[in-house]
Amino acid sequence: MNLSRRTRLASGIAGAAAFALIATGCASDGAGSADGKIELSITTFGTFGYDELYKEYEKANPNITIKADNIDTGGNARTDAFTKISAGSGLTDIVAIEEGWLGQIMGVSDQFVDLNEYGAADIKDNWVPWKFEQGTDPDGRVIGYGTDIGPQGLCYNGKLFEAAGLPSDREAVAELFGGDDATWEKYFELGEQYKAATGKAWYDHSGFVWNSMVNQMDEGYYTRDGDLNIEDNAEMRERFDQLAAGTANGLSANQTAWDWGKGKAFVDGSFATFVCPGWMLGTIKGSLESGGGDASTGWDFADVFPGGASNWGGAFLSVPTSSEHPEEAAALAEWLTAPEQQVKQSAAAGNFPSTIEAQEKLAEEATPNELFNNAPTGAILASRAEGVEAQFKGPDDSLIQENVFGPALKLLDTGKTTSADEAWDEAISLLNDLVVNN
Known part of the structure; x- marks a missing residue:
């Protein structure tokens, strides 16, 4: 900096x-x-x-x-x-x-x-x-x-990466994802490769990935003027389709947010990557402790994030x-x-x-974080914070994330639909019920 x-x-x-x-x-x-x-x-x-x-x-x-x-x-x-x-x-x-x-x-x-x-x-x-x-x-x-x-880096399980034939060294992992040019396309491509090698999921559930994708947009659920920015938003719909395709292909572990099977999903290999704003490192620590994991479980933290800087x-x-x-x-x-x-x-x-x-x-x-394979998590987050400015958040931003897109993405996670159109239509219906017409 x-x-x-x-x-x-x-x-x-x-x-x-x-x-x-x-x-x-x-x-x-x-x-x-x-x-x-x-x-x-x-x-x-x-x-x-x-x-x-x-x-x-x-x-x-x-x-x-x-x-x-x-x-x-x-x-x-x-x-x-x-x-x-x-x-x-x-x-x-x-x-x-x-x-x-x-x-x-x-x-x-x-x-x-x-x-x-x-x-x-x-x-x-x-x-x-x-x-x-x-x-x-x-x-x-x-x-x-x-x-x-909340600058974001990528949490990943090095042991699971090795089992899939992927590099586990955090600098090599950052390179694998594209370094400064990391994209969501590459993230999902590697997820397909991981799934083919292991038969297991790539990310814990779609909701957190979606939140990260939306946060990277110049304007998210609201424009800077405070207007809703969802229904006819071509960029947002394109990202939704991209995530829906990955989830339909089995990349989501369909975990319950903030629970993860009382933390066991972080220990038993249910998923290999996790989107990590800085504060989430503490959440993972608590989950590992609850699930019986520790530093030997294999989690690490890389100075890279699909799509670039994000808060x-x-x-x-x-x-x-x-x-x-x-x-x-x-x-x-x-x-x-x-x-x-x-x-x-x-x-x-x-x-x-x-x-x-x-x-x-x-x-x-650059203090090593023992739980994350001695990664210098503070220094990595400082790097990830460069260029970050928080997106404007409108009055119902949190409600939209949790109660509009949350249920729509859960349809994909659970396999109740594999159709991006159907899931998107559900989100728009909930948006109208809970926000527009409320």
């Missing part, structure tokens, strides 16, 4: 200043109980890697106790957040928001504190510019501090206006997302930071 020394220095000073303010007690005294103790509640989802950071913050701020709740998936976290927003109560002092439903949150951005009131403008240069802009509403109110971003996901920490301790909550959110903490979060969760200084540190250190 070509970042100037001045940029790095400014980012480092901002991060250090943020910690210094918090450690010396910038939170107001007496805003909680009579003895000045304050409990801050926070809701995250998936694998955030914050447990040790909570302890560190509490040690530096003895008047603060953190009550943490973690929801299993981003989709369930979305449901939880909007149920509470609709009810007008129940949100915690800090709420993690996923990129896929950030557009929907922007429709109720007045329900969240403007972090400019707590110094957001002073630290905006910590982040890559597009991440900071994502957390800013149309009125210029900063409603979320960025946690991670999937990333999150923000926001403070609802209903918080009784907005100043203290904003201070905690700022600290958790500062570069120093983002480096620690990455080590714990496997995700990739959104702050410039943290990205540089991971790239420079």
